[in-house]
Amino acid sequence: MRVLLVGSGGREHALATALAADPSVTSLVCAPGNPGMAALGEVVPVDVTDVDAVADLAVRVGADFVVIGPEQPLVAGVADAVRATGVPCFGPSRAAARLEGSKAFAKEIMQAANVPTARSRVCVDAAETAAALDEFGAPYVVKDDGLAAGKGVVVTSDRQAALDHAAACDRVVVEEYLSGPEVSLFVVTDGAAALPLLPAQDFKRVGEGDTGPNTGGMGAYAPLPWAPAGLVDDVMTDVVHPTLAALRERGTPFAGLLYVGLAITPDGPKVIEFNCRFGDPETQVVLALLETPLAGLLHAAATGTLAAHPPLRWRSGSAVTVVVAAENYPGTPRKGDVITGADGVPGVIHAGTARRDDGALVSAGGRVLCCTATGPDLAAARAGAYALVDGVRLDGAQHRRDIALAAVRGEIAVPAA
Numbered sequence: 001m002r003v004l005l006v007g008s009g010g011r012e013h014a015l016a017t018a019l020a021a022d023p024s025v026t027s028l029v030c031a032p033g034n035p036g037m038a039a040l041g042e043v044v045p046v047d048v049t050d051v052d053a054v055a056d057l058a059v060r061v062g063a064d065f066v067v068i069g070p071e072q073p074l075v076a077g078v079a080d081a082v083r084a085t086g087v088p089c090f091g092p093s094r095a096a097a098r099l100e101g102s103k104a105f106a107k108e109i110m111q112a113a114n115v116p117t118a119r120s121r122v123c124v125d126a127a128e129t130a131a132a133l134d135e136f137g138a139p140y141v142v143k144d145d146g147l148a149a150g151k152g153v154v155v156t157s158d159r160q161a162a163l164d165h166a167a168a169c170d171r172v173v174v175e176e177y178l179s180g181p182e183v184s185l186f187v188v189t190d191g192a193a194a195l196p197l198l199p200a201q202d203f204k205r206v207g208e209g210d211t212g213p214n215t216g217g218m219g220a221y222a223p224l225p226w227a228p229a230g231l232v233d234d235v236m237t238d239v240v241h242p243t244l245a246a247l248r249e250r251g252t253p254f255a256g257l258l259y260v261g262l263a264i265t266p267d268g269p270k271v272i273e274f275n276c277r278f279g280d281p282e283t284q285v286v287l288a289l290l291e292t293p294l295a296g297l298l299h300a301a302a303t304g305t306l307a308a309h310p311p312l313r314w315r316s317g318s319a320v321t322v323v324v325a326a327e328n329y330p331g332t333p334r335k336g337d338v339i340t341g342a343d344g345v346p347g348v349i350h351a352g353t354a355r356r357d358d359g360a361l362v363s364a365g366g367r368v369l370c371c372t373a374t375g376p377d378l379a380a381a382r383a384g385a386y387a388l389v390d391g392v393r394l395d396g397a398q399h400r401r402d403i404a405l406a407a408v409r410g411e412i413a414v415p416a417a
Helices: 010-020 051-060 071-076 078-084 103-113 126-136 159-167 231-249 282-289 294-302 378-390
Strands: 002-007 027-032 065-068 120-123 140-144 153-156 172-175 182-189 194-196 205-207 211-214 219-222 256-265 268-275 318-325 348-350 353-355 361-363 367-375
Touching: 002 010, 002 051, 010 027, 010 282, 010 294, 010 348, 010 367, 051 065, 051 071, 051 078, 065 078, 065 294, 071 078, 103 120, 103 172, 103 231, 103 268, 120 126, 126 140, 126 159, 126 172, 140 159, 153 159, 153 211, 159 172, 182 231, 182 282, 182 294, 194 231, 219 282, 219 378, 231 256, 231 268, 282 318, 282 367, 318 378, 367 378
Parallel strands: 002 027, 002 065
Antiparallel strands: 120 172, 140 153, 140 172, 182 194, 182 256, 205 211, 219 318, 256 268, 318 367, 348 367, 353 361
């Protein structure tokens, strides 16, 4: 099977690694790819949001199967265009991808499906926002209704900061704050059948101790030693299957990767957000532990045969990833700095890198690398990830030193009702 993987970030490098390891994959094309992915297959340029360009590329390279990584092309309708050429594609339709493309739409679906989530208000002006902030109180949660690369959410006790964020957006969703540890659950689905992957936890704030502004994610780990028994089964029953049913009833079945972001509150799991693709950097740790061949799993979802897929197999142990970010991230990151200690190193996943004309590897984005390691337990995996971090050299680089530390220490507790 010749696979075309669309995307160029850390999530896509992790996907490419898993796809290339699948015995059913005879060749891999990555578009536009990155220097890390270039070691796994052919890399070709493409604008991932150009619907016709991606569909034409799938035909031109003779792809038997297309996997779309990022949310932007999914929301733009690239999966629909690829399927229209007759090539199977993993990724939801444009209509179903609104689940991530619009926070307001996601809330509408959750309400229809009776999914447990935070109370919320959709606001289009300052007066509505102020009223919603007063209704729910601090900490204030304000979400840009549209795509914002994981940085469109502000959680703050500063009312003015919440108002300022809302003013910078066309439309926002203001929510009540959900307390409790957060969980990311990926679910592979063909629209009816659904298979959950291992739950993971990521770290959104740029600073240690969960301080500073939100980012696209500074690290992650899996599995979760503190997770309540039956968590995944409960989420599948109370969240995933009702959501998929609600989308089917609207004539927009969701086939692809449903990302469920949860808070484990005193009242049980509640949905913070849905995404329409693998999360980044959680993908790096979840796929590091997945033993089942990835291409066959995703192809079953894309072709409506997931119900016949065998149960998933997992490696024992744990995985941790630590993001190495550029100076000034999540603001305007510094780019073009030379990176050493990352080329060809197992576990060092490229996210925002480029190859200079002289062959040097340089930074080309905010999140530059994801240092990922597995181990027999969480402490060992964490030590391995930080050993990889310490082997990388990048001027001005920043990373958190506390990824998975609280879990290793047994300090994460599910709040009692």
